[in-house]
Amino acid sequence: MARPDSTPTVAAQTTVGRPTASRPTAGRRTAGGAAVVLSALLASALALTGCSGATGNARTDAAEASGDGTLRIGVLLDNTGDQSFLNAPQLAAVKLAVKEINAAGGHKGKPVELLPETISADTAAQAKALVAARADVVIGPTDSSHAAAAIDVLSKAKIAMISPANAAPGLSSYRSGGYYFRTAAADVAQASILVKLAKDGGAKTLAVLHEAGSYGKEVSVAVSAAAKSAGLGTPIDAEFPAGQAQQAATAAKAAAPDAVVLIARQGAQGAIAELNNAGLAGKKLVLSDGAVGQYGQSLGSHALDGARGVLPGTFPSAQFQAGLVGIDPGLKDMTFAAEAYDAVNLAAIAAAAAQDDAGTSIASRLIAVSGGNAAGAQGSAGGEAADCHTYKECLDALHAGKRPNYEGQSGPVNFDSNGDVTAAAYMVYTYGPDNTAKMTGSETARSGGS
DSSP states (O other), rough: OSSSSSSOOOOOSSSSSSSSSOOOGTTTTTTTTTHHHHHHHHHHHTTHHHHOOOOOOOSSSSSOOOOOOEEEEEOOOOOOOGGGGGGGHHHHHHHHHHHHHHTTTTTTTBEEEEOOOOOOOOOHHHHHHHHTTSSSEEEOOOGGGGHHHHHHHHHHHHHHESSSSOOGGGGGGOOOOOOOOEESSSSSGHHHHHHHHHTTTTEEEEEEEEEESHHHHHHHHHHHHHHHHOOOOOEEEEOOOOOOHHHHHHHHHOOHHHHHHHHTTTTTHHHHHHHTTTTTTTEEEEEEEGGBOOOOGOOOOOTTTEEEEEESOOOOHHHHHHHHHOOOOOOOBTTHHHHHHHHHHHHHHHHHHHHHHSSSHHHHOOOOOOTTOOTTTTTTTSEEEEESSOOOOOOOOTTTEEEEEETTTTEEEOOOOTTTTOOOOOOOEEEOTTSSEEEEEEEEEEHHHH
16 A cells, blocks of 8 residues: 555656645644644644734734835745655745746735745744744644644744645634634545535445544544535444454444445554455445545455545646646655645735735735635725736736635635635545545535634
């Protein structure tokens, strides 16, 4: 199996010209055994939300121009060890976006500056260095458990922060003073898509099996709610520790469901094997993003034949891939590149809409330029909306007196009042008899936003 358990990869192409279209779980969580400690680390950080965040709400408060005329962008690259491959695609995407923005005239006629980057899991130290370098907006980090430390530093300095990869639901309510946003959807956003796949397959009842931990629990709750809304019965929601799924699989079999939604990461392969032993295999299975991987011969023949699963994001266009490879000819993975590219463009468009490069001004306009419509958001009311897909197109819309609605490489964003995307794109994968998956479609999960 390619990248077993916690870091699966589904590759559509693996040549240099068409790099891997992967969304490994490690990109937004920690890999392997470290995934087990993420919930504890994040819970500890979130417990401090009342103690250290900025006050007010920069997402909706009116902002007075306070920039110095130069838009400076920093990057938080926090992936080390086995996860270090995640740095290159994000950095290439940021560089590509800055290059294109400057080719379109930069910010108010001046080039946008990309500050020198470092790589460290100590995001607080990186954030402090970026504050000293006078960053106006920061892109990153990747790992949700590294976000709180950076938010605390950057929000106090009134610097906007956009993560292209954070997926922990708890970050939606983290006290950031309105300076934190993310172009990646929270893990729970996939719930409606998992239920839709089951229903499209003819299921009227579904069993939910989830791995112990915050990821499994939070997504399973969302799946059960989505199933209820869709009119599907959920006779059982069974939890299992990684590597110990036999009892849960037996309970699922006894419930005789039409479909089984498996929500897991490092225990996914073992859970699939146990479900197969219980006679729940192939088309009956729907896999969460953490459970999708190229299992091949690591599972019995036909174990996943017809099973479906999802990975967040969209397959990058040929033009976008070419642009990234032009920046980094050695690039072989594009994980979170689209989300990082869109984060930079949104920040620059927000600065243009505010006619100011300060972090407070950028944060105040991000909801509006992303197509969001949160109550009180600056620039959301009034003016004809104009869809735009590049910085230049959005700049032209502003010059024409219109309100830009940026839809980039990762799809529509539509930030809500928490800085979360309200339109999340997913790639749908279907397994063949050899237990390998191919992309067969796409779906978009939408929330109401507020």
